[in-house]
Amino acid sequence: MKTVSLTIDGKKLKAPQGQKLLWAALDNGIYIPNLCALREKTTPSASCRLCWVEIKGKLKPVTACTETVAAGMVVNTRGPAALRLARTALELLLSSNVVDCANCPANGTCELQKIAAHLGVKLKTKRFRKILRNLPLDSSSPEFSYDPNKCVLCGRCIWVCRQRLGIGTLGFAHRGFNRRMTTFADEPRAKSGCRGCAKCVAVCPTGALVLKEY
Ligand code: FES
Known part of the structure; x- marks a missing residue:
């Protein structure tokens, strides 16, 4: 299998040619928030808008689930523009979701808890008005x-x-x-x-x- 060398958050690593950046990062112990991606899904829907990263040479952040690894790529998963986009996406999601962790069977395994902790966002964020369905x-x-x-x-x-x-x-x-x-x-x-x-x-x-x- 052909591989490419790239750098994510200062860590030099190799990833299979053609692999999406999200999986390359996760396979190497670098967490990028994600909800809609599945490894078997070869065409990502990119609908959750949480997996933003910054790539050296690109003007705007990109979603890691749709970006293919490339030789020499330098990626920053904690850049300010990427984090701003991911935090906003999460807070919008939380603004219309029931957050009742203490009474939820998924407490402790819920991806929202993990993502909120990673992004430094409170699950009961008040940035957007709460509108429940x-x-x-x-x-x-x-x-x-x-x-x-x-x-x-x-x-x-x-x-x-x-x-x-x-x-x-x-x-x-x-x-x-x-x-x-x-x-x-x-x-x-x-x-x-x-x-x-x-x-x-x-x-x-x-x-x-x-x-x-x-
Ligand atoms: S994982 Fe949902 S947009 Fe990338």
Whole structure:
């Protein structure tokens, strides 16, 4: 396998040619916040807007999940412009999400907690006005429940259900603030053709999809 040499945060490393920068950094112990990326997804959706980095020679920050590594690339994951963009994206996300860590099954494993700590952002940030969606929970599945109020719309569950498993019961509906992950015709999960494999739960980065054993 051909590799390229690059530098991330002062660390010289090698990465497979053609690899996306996000995976090269993570594989080498350098954390870059991310929610919507999945390693198997060869075409990143780049929708969460959290993985900003600065690359020497580029005028503006770029998203690490869409940027391919290149020989001699010099990357700064902690540059002020990249951090400003990532913090704003996170705070906007938090402004419409329920934050109730003490009562959430994902407490301690939630990616939002990790990202907030990494970026120095309070989970109960007050920078933007809090507007909650107050959507009903779906507990119809015997295996898991879905709380759309904790969903970050990363699309990982949709991709896994459709592309990895070939089932495709999930999708996005509506736009903007009303956008949400749902089933065809908004049927409850139990009636949607869901086979209960719970692979969607395994890739959910927050407490939106949780196993009922919790
Ligand atoms: S991980 Fe890059 S935009 Fe979501």
